[in-house]
Amino acid sequence: MSQDNPTIIDGPIKVKNFWKIVLPVVVLASGAAGFISLKVTAPINAPKPSNEKIWNVHAQELSTRGVQPSIIEFGTIVAGNKADLRPLVSGRIVKVNEKYLKGGIVRAGEVLIVIDPFHYKVKVTEQLAALDEVLAKIKETEGEVRSEEKLAEISRSQLKLRKRDLERRKKLKVQGSSSRKSADDAEFAYNNASQLVASHQQAVNRLRSRLLQYKANEMSVRASLRLARRNLAETSLTAPFDGFLATVEASIGQYVNTGDRLASLIESERLEVHFRLAEPDFFNFFPNRSIINGNQSKEYQLIDKKIDITWRMGGKKLNFSAIVDRIGAEIDAAGGGVDVYAQIQNIDLNTVLRPGAFVEVRVPDRYYSDVILLPVTAVNENNSIYIIENQRLVEKEVNVIRRYDESVLLRGDFSEGDIAV
Numbered sequence: 001m002s003q004d005n006p007t008i009i010d011g012p013i014k015v016k017n018f019w020k021i022v023l024p025v026v027v028l029a030s031g032a033a034g035f036i037s038l039k040v041t042a043p044i045n046a047p048k049p050s051n052e053k054i055w056n057v058h059a060q061e062l063s064t065r066g067v068q069p070s071i072i073e074f075g076t077i078v079a080g081n082k083a084d085l086r087p088l089v090s091g092r093i094v095k096v097n098e099k100y101l102k103g104g105i106v107r108a109g110e111v112l113i114v115i116d117p118f119h120y121k122v123k124v125t126e127q128l129a130a131l132d133e134v135l136a137k138i139k140e141t142e143g144e145v146r147s148e149e150k151l152a153e154i155s156r157s158q159l160k161l162r163k164r165d166l167e168r169r170k171k172l173k174v175q176g177s178s179s180r181k182s183a184d185d186a187e188f189a190y191n192n193a194s195q196l197v198a199s200h201q202q203a204v205n206r207l208r209s210r211l212l213q214y215k216a217n218e219m220s221v222r223a224s225l226r227l228a229r230r231n232l233a234e235t236s237l238t239a240p241f242d243g244f245l246a247t248v249e250a251s252i253g254q255y256v257n258t259g260d261r262l263a264s265l266i267e268s269e270r271l272e273v274h275f276r277l278a279e280p281d282f283f284n285f286f287p288n289r290s291i292i293n294g295n296q297s298k299e300y301q302l303i304d305k306k307i308d309i310t311w312r313m314g315g316k317k318l319n320f321s322a323i324v325d326r327i328g329a330e331i332d333a334a335g336g337g338v339d340v341y342a343q344i345q346n347i348d349l350n351t352v353l354r355p356g357a358f359v360e361v362r363v364p365d366r367y368y369s370d371v372i373l374l375p376v377t378a379v380n381e382n383n384s385i386y387i388i389e390n391q392r393l394v395e396k397e398v399n400v401i402r403r404y405d406e407s408v409l410l411r412g413d414f415s416e417g418d419i420a421v
Contacts, residue, residue, distance in 0.1 A: 057421045058421070059388060059419045059420065059421055060374060060375075060378075060419065060420055061417060062415075062416070062417070062418045062419070062420055063372070063416060063417075064370045064371060064411075065370075065371070065372075065373070066367060066370070066371075067371055067373055067409055068364055068365060068366070068367040068368070069365045069368075069402065069404045069405075069409070070308075070363065070364055070404075071277070071281050071362070071363040071364075072360065072362055072404075073275045073277065073361045073363065074275065074358065074359070074360055074361065075274050075276070075358075075359055075361045076273070076274050076275075076356065076357070076358060076359070077271055077274075077311075077344075077353060077354065077356060077357040078271075078272050078273070078274045078341075078355050079246075079266040079267070079270070079271065079272070079355045080267065080271060080272040080341075080343060081241070081266070081267040082246070082264060082265070082266050082267070083240055083241075083264070083265050084261050084263075084264050085237055085239075085262050085263040085264070086258075086259050086260060086261050086262065087115060087234065087235075087237055087256055087260065087262065088231070088234040088258060089115060089120065089231050089234045089235055089258060090115075090255070090256060090257045090258050091117075091119070091120075091235065092115065092253065092254070093113055093114070093250055093251065093252055093254050093255075094114055094116045094252065095111075095113070095114035095252065096112070096113055096114075096250065096251065096252050097110065097112045097113070099112075099245075100113065100245065100248055100263070101245065101248060102245060102246070102248050103244060103245065104244070104245040104248075105243075105245075105268075106239045106242070106243065106244075106265070107239065107242050107349070108239055108240060108241045108242050109238055110239045111236045111237070111238050112238065112239060112262075112263060113236075113237040113250055113263075114235060115234075115235040115236075115237070115256065116235070117232055117235040120228065120235055121232060123231065123232075124225065124228045124229055124232055126228075127224050127225035127228045128225065130221045130224070130225075131218070131221045134214055134217045134218045134221055135218065137214045138211065138214045138215060141207055141210050141211045141214055142211060144207050145204060145208055145211060148200055148203045148204045149204055151200045151203075152197065152200035152201050152204055155193065155196045155197040155199075155200050156197050158193045158196070158197075159190070159193040159196075159197050161193075162186070162189050162192075162194075163190055165186050165190070166183075166186040166187050166189075166190045168186075169182055169183045169186040170183055170186075237262060237263075239265060240265070241265070242267065242269065242348070243265045243268045243349075244265070244266045244354070245263055245264070245265055246263075246266050246355075247261075247263060247264040248263050249262055250262045268347065268348055268349045269347060269348060270343070271343075271344045271351075271353055271354075272322075272325065272341050272343050272344065273309055273322055273341070273344060273361060274339065274340070274341055275339075275340055275342075275361045276335075276337040276338065276339055276340070277337055277338050277340055278336065279336060279337060279338065281363075281365075282337070282338040282340075284365065284366060284402075285301070285302040285366070286302075302327070302340075303324055303325070303326070303327075304323060304324060305323070305324045305363065305364065306321060306322070306323055306364075307321070307323075307324060307342055307361060307362060307364070308361075309321065309322050309342075309360070309361060309362075310360040310362070311353065311357055311358075311359045311360075312359075312360065318353070320344050320345070320346075320347070320353065321344075321345045321346070322342035322343060322344050322345060323342055323343055323345060324340060324341075324363075325341050325342055325343045326340075326341050327339065327340050327341070328340070328341070342361075368401060368402060371401055371402075371409040371410065371411055372409070372410050372411065372412070372414070373408075373409060374407065374408055374410065374420060375406060375407060375408070376403060376405075376406050376407060376408045377406075378408070378420055378421065379398065379400065379408055379410065380395075382397075383397060383400055385398055385412075385420050385421070386420065387414070387418050387419065387421075388418075388419045388420075388421060393421060396412060396413065396414070397412065398410040398411070
């Protein structure tokens with residue numbers, strides 16, 4: 001019995017190992033057979049021929065022509081001439097013009113403010129009195145000078161007579177015909193006459209010096225009188241030119257000092273537009289070939305160029321013309337561009353345009369001859385466009401001359417009538 005038990009136990013173990021090996025092989029073989037069967041029996045898909053796609057494009061026939069584009073910028077209206085009105089005298093304000101209001105429209109010479117003139121009228125009267133006094137002294141002194149000059153002339157005549165008498169008596173004394181006392185008396189009379197001449201001459205010189213002093217005093221009084229009259233005139237603050245009052249800072253009864261700002265006046269005929277040109281646009285007006293013998297060609301001139309201004313207000317717009325007057329003194333390195341100032345033309349007190357208005361500016365560019373005008377979207381990044389040839393697109397290189405707004409000017413190897421996409 002002990003020898004049969006191993007045989008009975010080994011039988012089931014061998015069968016179990018057999019299936020562990022055979023079963024995976026059978027599963028793999030069945031899968032492979034199924035895959036091959038499906039592959040063999042699968043339908044064959046023949047490739048379909050590709051069809052060309054047709055696109056709708058915007059096309060334009062190419063033609064060369066002359067074009068003068070406009071550079072469009074935006075700017076601000078500024079005051080070309082603005083004056084702060086300040087009194088040159090101090091005092092209490094006694095009168096104010098009814099137009100002395102912010103935004104008030106005034107004309108040149110119109111009185112805006114009157115300062116109490118009482119003290120200044122008194123000063124003028126005092127200077128007039130001082131002038132009359134010095135003129136009277138001058139007249140009196142001139143009379144004294146004339147009298148002394150006549151007396152001096154008489155005394156000189158007397159001196160001549162005394163001199164001849166003295167010489168005669170000396171001769172007679174020598175001849176023994178006259179006494180010594182007589183000669184001494186003649187000499188004494190001559191000395192007195194000489195002394196009298198010197199005295200009158202001294203008086204004339206003294207009066208003439210006094211006359212010069214009075215005349216100098218007259219000049220000083222006249223200068224003070226002119227100053228007093230000017231101060232009296234300055235009690236009325238007037239508008240120096242036609243314009244609009246920007247600020248008003250005074251009222252009746254207010255005391256003002258010399259130099260206080262009472263108003264700001266903007267000249268109506270000197271309004272300007274300030275805008276900025278991009279550096280490429282600015283230097284486009286100054287190509288190297290435009291400078292001949294130091295003179296700028298009129299074709300490329302920016303200064304004195306006429307430009308168009310449009311002021312839009314809601315659905316309305318107002319058009320103005322301007323002349324480029326000057327360029328800015330400095331260039332903003334951070335923001336780039338060049339500041340340009342143009343003076344608005346044909347405006348007066350009736351214009352509605354005011355400083356601070358935001359406007360559109362159109363600056364005529366150079367004139368470009370024999371160029372092609374296309375939308376800017378027609379040019380690729382590599383400066384080429386597509387031409388339609390035999391219903392196909394052909395890429396061609398171009399020379400871009402100028403870009404502005406949504407358009408581009410270019411030249412290239414094209415034929416008249418070519419169609420670009």
